[in-house]
Amino acid sequence: HRIFALAFLVLMVVLAGCTTDTAKEKVYDVKGKVVAVDQPNKKVTLDHDEIPGHMKAMTNMPFDVENAKLLEGIKVGDQVHGKLRVKGGTSVFTELMKH
Numbered sequence: 001h002r003i004f005a006l007a008f009l010v011l012m013v014v015l016a017g018c019t020t021d022t023a024k025e026k027v028y029d030v031k032g033k034v035v036a037v038d039q040p041n042k043k044v045t046l047d048h049d050e051i052p053g054h055m056k057a058m059t060n061m062p063f064d065v066e067n068a069k070l071l072e073g074i075k076v077g078d079q080v081h082g083k084l085r086v087k088g089g090t091s092v093f094t095e096l097m098k099h
Contacts, residue, residue: 025087027094028054034078035060039071044096046080054086065093074098 032048047059063084065071070093074080082096 025085026054028052028084028086029081030084030093031079031081034074034076034080036062036076037071037074039068042066042068042071044071044074044080044093051084054084063091063093065096070096 028051030046030048030051032046034044035047036043036045038044042065043062044065045060045062048057048061050057066085070082074096079099080096081099083094084091085094
């Protein structure tokens with residue numbers, strides 16, 4: 001019985017090291033209206049439409065942007081669309097453009 005218990009324990013340790021990455025990267029299309037722009041801190045706040053498969057429509061939702069240059073020319077009130085990369089509980093806009 002000890003050999004089986006030890007073999008089971010070893011198997012569990014090996015399988016734990018072989019689990020698939022649950023933090024797979026996904027990219028979502030996002031549309032919304034700009035509520036605030038914080039270019040120095042690389043953030044934008046949106047009232048956004050539903051992001052199918054990710055989250056319901058929300059108001060005053062802050063997002064990080066990958067590069068402050070994405071916010072150049074974007075101002076409060078603009079309608080925007082972009083690509084939101086989500087991985088491991090963090091999200092960041094990799095593209096953001098005015099309609």
